Amino acid sequence: MRANLLDALRAGRDPWQGIVGFDDTVLPQLERALIAGHDVVLLGERGQGKTRLLRTLPLLLDEWTPVIEGSELGEHPYDPIAPASIRRAAELGDDLPVAWRHRSERYAEKLATPDTSVADLVGDVDPVKVAEGRSLGDPETIHFGLVPRAHRGIVAINELPDLAERIQVSLLNVMEERDIQVRGYSLRLPLDVLLVASANPEDYTNRGRIITPLKDRFGAEIRTHYPIRLDDEIAVIAQEAHLAAAVPGYLLEVLARFTRLLRESTSVDQRSGVSARFAVAGAETVGAAAVHRSTVLGEPDPVARPIDLGTVVDVLRGKVEFEAGEEGREVEVLEHLLRRATADTVRERLGGIDLAPLVDVVEHGDPVVTGERVSAHDLLAELHGISLIDGLAERVGATSEGERAAAVELALEGLYLARRISKETDSSGRTVYS
Structure with missing residues (x-):
């Protein structure tokens, strides 16, 4: 994303199709955050184009990218990170099947609702895989959630403060150490994920609506606004x-x-x-x-x-x-x-x-x-x-x-x-x- 953004700026192309009124305010801040590799939270009242702006981010990804065919996490064939993919790469070598994924499939969006669980975002043990005869200690029994499945892509969470506090805690490791922990498994996945979120300023700044450690992990807080002109x-x-x-x-x-x-x-x-x-x-x-x-x-x-x-x-x-x-x-x-x-x-x-x-x-x-x-x-x-x-x-x-x-x-x-x-x-x- 950084390389494609810099190429667009160098060539004078507009990388933000359909975004109106943010040219001199929001977009320069967002561009600097992406160049720095920061996770971003957009703060603004309803109807200020936060979600629309988040949905333009995939345009900065390469249009097509190679992935290991059948992999849950969409890893690059030269860089498998999930236990199953590492095992397949070792067994098949150059015969490892490869597929191509469009950038539209590398963007995942989640609306924070009261029923959102840790399993939805991070993952959980898959009882079907356990029933197939695998032991509970086998890391391949994990069903990955939305965030690890967005490996090499973007995860957008709308209305972030509406997540329950215990769910917010599950994102701490993802944002800082770029790994996940599922039900006691010591499984380190070097995820390559951009986490972006939207929130109402009043909800985001009030104590109790969002935990302080999570706020601290966002590299950039960008205020949106209604059209000025x-x-x-x-x-x-x-x-x-x-x-x-x-x-x-x-x-x-x-x-x-x-x-x-x-x-x-x-x-x-x-x-x-x-x-x-x-x-x-x-x-x-x-x-x-x-x-x-x-x-x-x-x-x-x-x-x-x-x-x-x-x-x-x-x-x-x-x-x-x-x-x-x-x-x-x-x-x-x-x-x-x-x-x-x-x-x-x-x-x-x-x-x-x-x-x-x-x-x-x-x-x-x-x-x-x-x-x-x-x-x-x-x-x-x-x-x-x-x-x-x-x-x-x-x-x-x-x-x-x-x-x-x-x-x-x-x-x-x-x-x-x-x-x-x-x-x-x-x-x-x-x-x-x-």
Whole structure:
């Protein structure tokens, strides 16, 4: 891994595919830790990309590597370490069968759960092998756990502090001496394993959640964080969301701003954080709302519109932890912050465009009606002949009918939030700007 990382850095290649927002903070620290050969623990709140980062580590391994065929530990043919492999190598010599293992098979991941046992991680005596006639003193009766099976690879443990203390103790020898002890067996295995873990800072630093000797054995503790720049936040949403419909970039920006406002709000419990998954799920919900509307109304190409942002509050409010004093005000807080995010996006995207002609149409003509039961064609028909629509479409890059309707809705919502027009929503889902 060290050699491949140095080769990538030397050649100017990015070894961290799909990792956004950590270029100047987390990744340099992780690279130094890997070059030093240290085991690593990533500390951060939920949804900061810790697991995603751990899963990119196998890309630094050689794509294929030779192993002794049938070996539990995947040893190199020239360097067997398990008793069974040593015996086979001595018996077969150059006839020892060799297989090739892909780097994806050299990464093992374990979620720390209350039912995790020492046998799962390190190993235990296999009763089946004993029943076959071998003695209990025979080291070949051992069934190896996850860590030794990851020999010449990577072991990742998610939510490390959730491991019981006696299970954490079983990792001490693995991390320092690189050997294992199973039920009194004196079996030294010179393991070549990188142990990486993730944890919440609050759990990791509290006494009693993780034992001090285990903390001491990690060579590097690296703090992760939510995206610092708005562009990175938007890039994460665009990369991770599986969208069922076209979602304009400014709607992704609204969701990114909304998520960032939640992380700054005193009404939200910041100890639990607001996961990047919140914004990703929000984008997917907005896309689904567009598909739902297009299916009901018979639109050929579904496009998300600002009216769909309201579904985020309805569906995802359970993903945010509020302070105890905010009980009963959750929807109010979410709607207020969503309006702020929308207003900020309108200023950023439509700043400099004179929206007075649209105000005149609303003031002197019929009210403009939109909503989940109003098609893009019908919305544009209400504003037929207004040249301003072309300017709005050009500013946000709207070409199709659905995208142009979405641009009009963005302008109407901006005017409402600037208190230049009014807005009312009835029980049928219609939104009336007047």
